[in-house]
Amino acid sequence: MYTQKVMDHFTNPRNVGEIENASGVGTVGNAKCGDIMRIYLDIDDNGIINDVKFKTFGCGAAVATSSMATELVKGKSVNEALKVTNKAVMEALDGLPPVKVHCSLLAEEAIHAALWDYAEKKGIQIEGLEKPKSDIHEGEEQIEY
Amino acid sequence: MENKIYLDNAATTKTRPEVVEAMLPYFTELYGNPSSVYEFANQNKKAVDEARKIIANALGADISEIYFTAGGSESDNWALKAAVDAYADKGNHIITSKIEHHAILHTCEYLEKHGVEVTYVDVDENGIIKLDQLEKAIRPTTILISVMFANNEIGTIQPIKEIGEIAKKHKIPFHTDAVQAFGHLDINVNDLGIDMLSASAHKLNGPKGIGFLYIRKGIKIRSLIHGGGQERQRRAGTENVPGIVGFGKAVELAMATMKERTEKEIKLRNLLMKRVLEEVPFVRVNGDKVKRLPNNVNFSFQFIEGESLLIMLDMNRICASSGSACTSGSLDPSHVLLAIGLPHEIAHGSLRLTLSEENTEEEINYTVDKIKEIVDKLRKMSPLYEDFIKKR
Amino acid sequence: MENKIYLDNAATTKTRPEVVEAMLPYFTELYGNPSSVYEFANQNKKAVDEARKIIANALGADISEIYFTAGGSESDNWALKAAVDAYADKGNHIITSKIEHHAILHTCEYLEKHGVEVTYVDVDENGIIKLDQLEKAIRPTTILISVMFANNEIGTIQPIKEIGEIAKKHKIPFHTDAVQAFGHLDINVNDLGIDMLSASAHKLNGPKGIGFLYIRKGIKIRSLIHGGGQERQRRAGTENVPGIVGFGKAVELAMATMKERTEKEIKLRNLLMKRVLEEVPFVRVNGDKVKRLPNNVNFSFQFIEGESLLIMLDMNRICASSGSACTSGSLDPSHVLLAIGLPHEIAHGSLRLTLSEENTEEEINYTVDKIKEIVDKLRKMSPLYEDFIKKR
Numbered sequence: 001m002y003t004q005k006v007m008d009h010f011t012n013p014r015n016v017g018e019i020e021n022a023s024g025v026g027t028v029g030n031a032k033c034g035d036i037m038r039i040y041l042d043i044d045d046n047g048i049i050n051d052v053k054f055k056t057f058g059c060g061a062a063v064a065t066s067s068m069a070t071e072l073v074k075g076k077s078v079n080e081a082l083k084v085t086n087k088a089v090m091e092a093l094d095g096l097p098p099v100k101v102h103c104s105l106l107a108e109e110a111i112h113a114a115l116w117d118y119a120e121k122k123g124i125q126i127e128g129l130e131k132p133k134s135d136i137h138e139g140e141e142q143i144e145y
Numbered sequence: 146m147e148n149k150i151y152l153d154n155a156a157t158t159k160t161r162p163e164v165v166e167a168m169l170p171y172f173t174e175l176y177g178n179p180s181s182v183y184e185f186a187n188q189n190k191k192a193v194d195e196a197r198k199i200i201a202n203a204l205g206a207d208i209s210e211i212y213f214t215a216g217g218s219e220s221d222n223w224a225l226k227a228a229v230d231a232y233a234d235k236g237n238h239i240i241t242s243k244i245e246h247h248a249i250l251h252t253c254e255y256l257e258k259h260g261v262e263v264t265y266v267d268v269d270e271n272g273i274i275k276l277d278q279l280e281k282a283i284r285p286t287t288i289l290i291s292v293m294f295a296n297n298e299i300g301t302i303q304p305i306k307e308i309g310e311i312a313k314k315h316k317i318p319f320h321t322d323a324v325q326a327f328g329h330l331d332i333n334v335n336d337l338g339i340d341m342l343s344a345s346a347h348k349l350n351g352p353k354g355i356g357f358l359y360i361r362k363g364i365k366i367r368s369l370i371h372g373g374g375q376e377r378q379r380r381a382g383t384e385n386v387p388g389i390v391g392f393g394k395a396v397e398l399a400m401a402t403m404k405e406r407t408e409k410e411i412k413l414r415n416l417l418m419k420r421v422l423e424e425v426p427f428v429r430v431n432g433d434k435v436k437r438l439p440n441n442v443n444f445s446f447q448f449i450e451g452e453s454l455l456i457m458l459d460m461n462r463i464c465a466s467s468g469s470a471c472t473s474g475s476l477d478p479s480h481v482l483l484a485i486g487l488p489h490e491i492a493h494g495s496l497r498l499t500l501s502e503e504n505t506e507e508e509i510n511y512t513v514d515k516i517k518e519i520v521d522k523l524r525k526m527s528p529l530y531e532d533f534i535k536k537r
Numbered sequence: 538m539e540n541k542i543y544l545d546n547a548a549t550t551k552t553r554p555e556v557v558e559a560m561l562p563y564f565t566e567l568y569g570n571p572s573s574v575y576e577f578a579n580q581n582k583k584a585v586d587e588a589r590k591i592i593a594n595a596l597g598a599d600i601s602e603i604y605f606t607a608g609g610s611e612s613d614n615w616a617l618k619a620a621v622d623a624y625a626d627k628g629n630h631i632i633t634s635k636i637e638h639h640a641i642l643h644t645c646e647y648l649e650k651h652g653v654e655v656t657y658v659d660v661d662e663n664g665i666i667k668l669d670q671l672e673k674a675i676r677p678t679t680i681l682i683s684v685m686f687a688n689n690e691i692g693t694i695q696p697i698k699e700i701g702e703i704a705k706k707h708k709i710p711f712h713t714d715a716v717q718a719f720g721h722l723d724i725n726v727n728d729l730g731i732d733m734l735s736a737s738a739h740k741l742n743g744p745k746g747i748g749f750l751y752i753r754k755g756i757k758i759r760s761l762i763h764g765g766g767q768e769r770q771r772r773a774g775t776e777n778v779p780g781i782v783g784f785g786k787a788v789e790l791a792m793a794t795m796k797e798r799t800e801k802e803i804k805l806r807n808l809l810m811k812r813v814l815e816e817v818p819f820v821r822v823n824g825d826k827v828k829r830l831p832n833n834v835n836f837s838f839q840f841i842e843g844e845s846l847l848i849m850l851d852m853n854r855i856c857a858s859s860g861s862a863c864t865s866g867s868l869d870p871s872h873v874l875l876a877i878g879l880p881h882e883i884a885h886g887s888l889r890l891t892l893s894e895e896n897t898e899e900e901i902n903y904t905v906d907k908i909k910e911i912v913d914k915l916r917k918m919s920p921l922y923e924d925f926i927k928k929r
């Protein structure tokens with residue numbers, strides 16, 4: 001079902017984890033739909049993404065696109081990172097099955113959400129960046145175990 | 146593939162070698178068409194009759210009440226559509242449950258588009274149909290009650306005898322989708338008051354592409370597939386003789402080995418459940434603890450997603466299944482898990498393991514070890530788990 | 538049975554040993570459900586795709602246009618019922634021929650009871666459809682033309698290309714029941730303008746219980762069997778993987794051997810026809826002399842009844858078929874023989890012999906000798922023959 005690259009990034013995801021006091025954190029997706037992605041960015045004073053980490057709740061494609069997206073933005077400038085589209089992520093993974101294309105959108109959105117958070121914290125505006133819609137807390141219920 | 150651990154026997158089973166052996170002569174030697182008049186074809190006719198007899202006996206039915214089909218889906222479609230057609234003068238209302246297989250649910254949707262009214266009765270948190278709600282749903286126009294014998298995802302066994310009694314009391318035909326139950330549980334159509342029953346050979350170590358619909362004498366019936374006069378004019382199409390013979394053999398073996406086989410499955414299943422519940426935190430077992438198919442376990446692991454779990458199990462040569470939406474490419478997770486009241490995100494983390502007597506304790510222990518590792522790994526990368534830990 | 542002479546290949550064929558060989562691994566080794574996500578099931582998925590590709594190539598179709606079914610009858614039912622459902626907004630009129638298989642005719646009867654109008658176009662004395670009548674029958678509400686590729690009783694091949702052109706001109710979907718033709722004649726759905734096509738594996742040395750419906754892209758379709766998402770959501774039911782693999786292999790072999798095989802069949806068939814026509818009096822060959830399936834002969838022997846003939850042939854180990862009403866237990870002889878204008882009493886005396894490449898000249902000669910003997914014997918006890926002789 002998945003390409004070798006997808007399987008590689010799924011089984012050995014790069015950059016899993018958290019960044020304490022991150023410059024920006026973005027969480028997108030909805031547990032109801034089965035996918036949530038969170039991206040942490042560490043951005044230096046020159047606007048370069050020094051470090052990036054992610055956490056993902058989702059299918060193989062969701063994990064692999066998160067991993068690939070972090071690789072693609074690491075070391076890039078904020079403006080370069082903005083250009084990392086879901087299409088670029090998919091291409092870097094040698095493609096995804098049609099039913100999994102929506103998972104790759106999540107990675108793009110998560111980066112944008114983290115950049116938005118960074119901009120808000122810094123009190124700056126990033127050209128071409130729109131406020132992300134996040135509905136992560138919708139439908140989050142707990143049941144007894 | 147070598148050395149796999151097959152834990153997906155609810156999806157399909159291995160055809161037993163004895164079954165294949167029984168089928169083989171009917172491909173290249175006794176290949177005649179049972180409808181032909183000559184002696185050569187007579188041997189096929191006899192073989193088909195013999196299989197029909199084995200199956201009828203297994204259900205306590207008469208041979209004239211067994212109609213071969215191409216599988217469980219065709220049987221389910223047939224039962225519902227035929228009832229709607231045959232009982233149109235009485236009404237247009239069907240009662241079923243919320244946790245039926247898609248072969249029933251999607252047929253109901255189709256029928257709804259064509260003027261049929263359908264009530265989908267709720268189940269409780271263990272997946273058992275609410276009998277009071279079922280009985281209250283009955284109208285003067287109700288022409289069929291269709292409730293599955295045992296659920297394919299969570300393994301819950303329904304109170305079939307009670308449903309049969311309600312149906313009988315109100316003189317409504319009662320159909321049951323027994324695709325997961327036939328050959329695995331004792332079923333007597335008379336004791337249980339079943340009027341129609343669907344089954345599929347490949348769920349009991351028989352071949353794929355062959356099933357049957359049991360139709361009690363006296364129940365009005367219409368054809369789904371029109372044409373030649375096969376199956377007493379009720380189901381057209383040249384008989385799948387090797388398939389029918391294989392089905393007969395599979396039923397014969399399933400009935401003969403049922404007790405011993407299910408005991409073994411229950412033992413392994415319990416080991417699997419016990420270890421997972423004890424060794425993995427934040428997990429629950431879905432479905433009824435007691436009224437449950439012998440070989441079925443269904444877990445929900447909080448904070449993780451089913452497809453990822455399946456793929457990682459696969460990389461460890463373990464074949465399993467999930468009710469996650471991501472596996473099926475749909476937006477919602479399993480309708481069965483939602484119907485028993487699981488929140489979406491927990492339904493997403495479900496894992497179904499369905500055993501066979503061929504599984505070993507070693508395989509089960511290996512599987513539990515791997516589940517532990519994988520669940521741990523996936524939770525480490527789960528934002529939901531992170532939030533949960535931080536909140537504590 | 539030892540040493541039979543099988544001359545009923547239109548009823549069903551022997552499954553080729555290579556076909557069985559190809560199927561075998563999919564019973565006990567690669568038994569996974571193609572819908573599963575794990576690698577073990579992937580091999581079945583690939584095998585199913587491979588078979589689909591072989592079949593699509595044989596027809597000049599795209600793989601996405603081939604939908605597996607349980608056989609010719611299901612395919613025929615599906616094509617007709619789906620068209621009626623999908624094109625309901627355009628109309629409710631179907632055109633077919635008087636000599637279709639019952640899988641078409643009885644489906645039409647069912648549809649007529651549900652408000653569909655059907656025109657049954659006549660055929661000429663050779664069984665060829667009257668194209669002018671067909672075209673005149675077209676109405677603004679016509680939603681489907683369904684004409685069989687080749688007839689199962691008299692072997693007549695229809696002018697499919699011409700029908701396809703008429704259908705195209707009037708923008709009406711064209712379905713053909715090619716159950717007797719596929720694997721025996723060259724068929725290219727694009728050259729011939731076919732929009733839907735039914736086929737069944739057991740008519741071309743494949744297994745029983747598996748068929749397909751070709752549906753051209755752009756033709757509107759509805760499911761006949763609802764449920765799981767198999768066959769691109771169009772035909773529910775766990776795939777009959779061994780059956781599909783066997784079908785693929787059978788088609789591969791049928792295409793590769795077609796020329797050589799049909800040449801051999803035609804040679805034997807011509808020997809059979811020539812000898813019977815020369816050596817038996819009061820006999821006629823039914824169906825077109827030229828536009829005819831390579832392996833089909835259909836005789837009418839005056840003054841005798843088909844079932845008696847069949848039984849006596851059977852006693853000589855010869856397997857054949859008849860259009861006699863007595864064989865089928867019905868009151869009327871074959872609707873096909875009546876449609877080509879045979880009087881009842883002559884239709885009763887019909888004999889269909891359908892050859893395979895495995896038949897030998899020796900078998901054919903033996904069969905002719907036996908036919909001569911038996912016809913002679915039956916005529917000696919026929920009051921019709923007595924009257925005829927006395928009148929002379």
Ligand SMILES: Cc1ncc(COP(=O)(O)O)c(C=O)c1O
Pocket residue numbers: 381382383384547607608609610611613638640685687688689714715716717737739748
């Ligand atoms: C022309 C024709 N159509 C349809 C069928 C039905 O095929 P099956 O018996 O495989 O369902 C047959 C054979 O019996 C046939 O000869």
Ligand SMILES: Cc1ncc(COP(=O)(O)O)c(C=O)c1O
Pocket residue numbers: 155215216217218219221246248293295296297322323324325345347356773774775776
């Ligand atoms: C409960 C139930 N009903 C119906 C079916 C459909 O059976 P088949 O795939 O043989 O058509 C299945 C299996 O897939 C099932 O588990």
Ligand code: FES
Pocket residue numbers: 033034035057058059060061062099100103470471472
């Ligand atoms: S995360 Fe659900 S399909 Fe990818």
Ligand code: FES
Pocket residue numbers: 862863864
């Ligand atoms: S003479 Fe007996 S059935 Fe025709």
